[in-house]
Amino acid sequence: MKEIVFSLLEKELKGKIKKEEFEHLIEIPPSSEMGDFAFPCFALAKIEKKSPILIAEQLAEKFRKDLTKKSEISNVDAKAGYVNFFMNKREMTEDVLNKILKEQEDYGRGKEKSKILIEFSQPNTHKAFHVGHIRGTSLGESLARTFEFLGNKVIRANYSGDTGMHIAKWIWCYQKFHKNEKLINDESWIAGIYVDAVKRLAKNEDLQKEVDEINRKIESKEDKKVNEIWSKTRELSIKSWDKIYKELGTYFNIHYFESQVELEGKKIALELLDKGIAKKSDDAVIMDLKEDNLSVWVLLRKDGTVLYSAKDLALAIKKVKEFHADRYLVTVGDEQALHFQQLVKTLELMNFENKKDYNFLTYGMVRLPTGKMSSRTGDNILYSDFMKEMMEYATEQIKKRYSDIKDKELKDRALKICISAIKYSMLKQDPHKIIVFSKEEALNFDGNTGPYLLYSYARANSIVKKVKKKSKEIKIVDLKEQEIDLIKKLGDFPEVVKKSNRDLAPNLIANYIYDLAQAFNEFYHECPVLGSAEEGLRLKLVEAFKIVMKSGLNLLGIQEIDEM
Numbered sequence: 001m002k003e004i005v006f007s008l009l010e011k012e013l014k015g016k017i018k019k020e021e022f023e024h025l026i027e028i029p030p031s032s033e034m035g036d037f038a039f040p041c042f043a044l045a046k047i048e049k050k051s052p053i054l055i056a057e058q059l060a061e062k063f064r065k066d067l068t069k070k071s072e073i074s075n076v077d078a079k080a081g082y083v084n085f086f087m088n089k090r091e092m093t094e095d096v097l098n099k100i101l102k103e104q105e106d107y108g109r110g111k112e113k114s115k116i117l118i119e120f121s122q123p124n125t126h127k128a129f130h131v132g133h134i135r136g137t138s139l140g141e142s143l144a145r146t147f148e149f150l151g152n153k154v155i156r157a158n159y160s161g162d163t164g165m166h167i168a169k170w171i172w173c174y175q176k177f178h179k180n181e182k183l184i185n186d187e188s189w190i191a192g193i194y195v196d197a198v199k200r201l202a203k204n205e206d207l208q209k210e211v212d213e214i215n216r217k218i219e220s221k222e223d224k225k226v227n228e229i230w231s232k233t234r235e236l237s238i239k240s241w242d243k244i245y246k247e248l249g250t251y252f253n254i255h256y257f258e259s260q261v262e263l264e265g266k267k268i269a270l271e272l273l274d275k276g277i278a279k280k281s282d283d284a285v286i287m288d289l290k291e292d293n294l295s296v297w298v299l300l301r302k303d304g305t306v307l308y309s310a311k312d313l314a315l316a317i318k319k320v321k322e323f324h325a326d327r328y329l330v331t332v333g334d335e336q337a338l339h340f341q342q343l344v345k346t347l348e349l350m351n352f353e354n355k356k357d358y359n360f361l362t363y364g365m366v367r368l369p370t371g372k373m374s375s376r377t378g379d380n381i382l383y384s385d386f387m388k389e390m391m392e393y394a395t396e397q398i399k400k401r402y403s404d405i406k407d408k409e410l411k412d413r414a415l416k417i418c419i420s421a422i423k424y425s426m427l428k429q430d431p432h433k434i435i436v437f438s439k440e441e442a443l444n445f446d447g448n449t450g451p452y453l454l455y456s457y458a459r460a461n462s463i464v465k466k467v468k469k470k471s472k473e474i475k476i477v478d479l480k481e482q483e484i485d486l487i488k489k490l491g492d493f494p495e496v497v498k499k500s501n502r503d504l505a506p507n508l509i510a511n512y513i514y515d516l517a518q519a520f521n522e523f524y525h526e527c528p529v530l531g532s533a534e535e536g537l538r539l540k541l542v543e544a545f546k547i548v549m550k551s552g553l554n555l556l557g558i559q560e561i562d563e564m
Helices: 002-013 020-023 042-048 052-065 089-106 131-149 165-177 189-202 203-219 224-248 258-274 308-322 333-350 383-401 408-425 450-465 479-491 493-503 507-526 535-556
Strands: 037-040 074-077 082-087 117-120 153-160 254-258 279-281 283-287 294-300 329-335 359-361 366-368
Touching: 002 037, 002 052, 002 074, 002 359, 020 037, 020 042, 020 224, 020 383, 042 074, 042 408, 052 074, 052 082, 074 366, 074 450, 082 089, 082 333, 089 479, 089 535, 131 153, 131 224, 131 329, 131 359, 131 366, 131 383, 131 408, 131 493, 165 189, 165 203, 165 224, 189 203, 189 383, 203 224, 224 383, 224 408, 254 258, 258 283, 258 308, 283 333, 283 408, 294 308, 294 333, 308 329, 308 333, 329 333, 333 359, 383 408, 408 507, 450 507, 450 535, 479 507, 493 507, 493 535, 507 535
Parallel strands: 117 153, 117 329, 153 254, 329 359
Antiparallel strands: 037 082, 074 082, 279 283, 283 294
């Protein structure tokens, strides 16, 4: 219904404020008594050099004259510099329901035609895939789904560190202290070797020289034994991700590795040195970005081995060369913000053709109540361990409700509930905020949680299943407050998706579907559906809720379930 208000404003404000600007200014008042939509006139006050109160009154008076022509709007008034629009509730209900029920899963879809490459998840081989990785993976997948929902073609990319110092530490530790242990595809075991390496090196710094030599051999590929261990353990790490990504409902069109861009990264660093863009400092090749307040960015170590900074330059060029896109987006933890600012600046100094299209989104890290999560110290929660605990809890809860449920259905339902719980706990937060992750809170299936959303959908589904003969007619007798609140919330969905996409903020969708679930549950308790005089209308409301809730869950990467 916002488009009706927008069309009125567009006609009146044309030439005064840009279309895309005043569209974003339209608000939903905190109380229905203040209207269904509101337009603040403060931006116009600067342009017309009038009081915003006077402008609002003049606009409201003009719009009121058109009310006979605009049956969707029942009244317009002005208050405190705002123009408030009151919608005709009967017209609004019919329009929103007819649109949702006609368009079904296409309700809210856009017609954008951009091509977007988004890189996300980025686990490193030889390290743990822990709970912290779930945030980046869930965020990237949700952004990708929203891009696609609005009509864009999306290329999902993953980039993993399979060379570098952390690999050298792992291989050094394995060869020196664990060589009699069989190489196995076990996340805990792989992560444990790395933690052991870090602890041993902390006790004796002189051992780092041995690690440096391993790192040099990995890059030069001169040592057959080192190459063999690297290749086998690398493959074990990558295979361990398959199950995780399947459970999280994500996939990738392309998976890049540091080993693929290592040589090109070194070449680029030396070319920058030859051109005078980079310089040498203590035998290392660096980008001196201090004039831009971006400190020093080291590309090559003094022994000539390449750092991930130079590899990222090669990766950016490789992406653009292989995929001609309108936009290249990288999602990374906020601890890498400076690194990516340095990357973007260096691409600019290189006259990188697509520098304006290559950008990044940082998100807050996941911390434990005890402090920062770290693969180095092992102070983290492994994905596999956490999911095992979640599955046990979910299975127990389902069995309490359905004692005769079959094992396959039990496992499938428990997994969906677990994924909803952990994904929603990550995505409902502002991406830029740090999450203090609590297992106990995520395991709570009540309140503002993923399982609550699934339960709301399942409740709506149970109502629809009980109907033997569906009425096609929407007969509006008298709308109750809860029905109006629900229909207004359903009508907000397209705009929420657009804003979420514009701001790269899946939390807007997450918060919206929680509010939608609350509106539905209040409607459910106050407005009997089956057997009521308003059964036809209310059943359509339930069906519309199911459609929108399913779409919202899907945009978060959460799969709905028909019963809890």
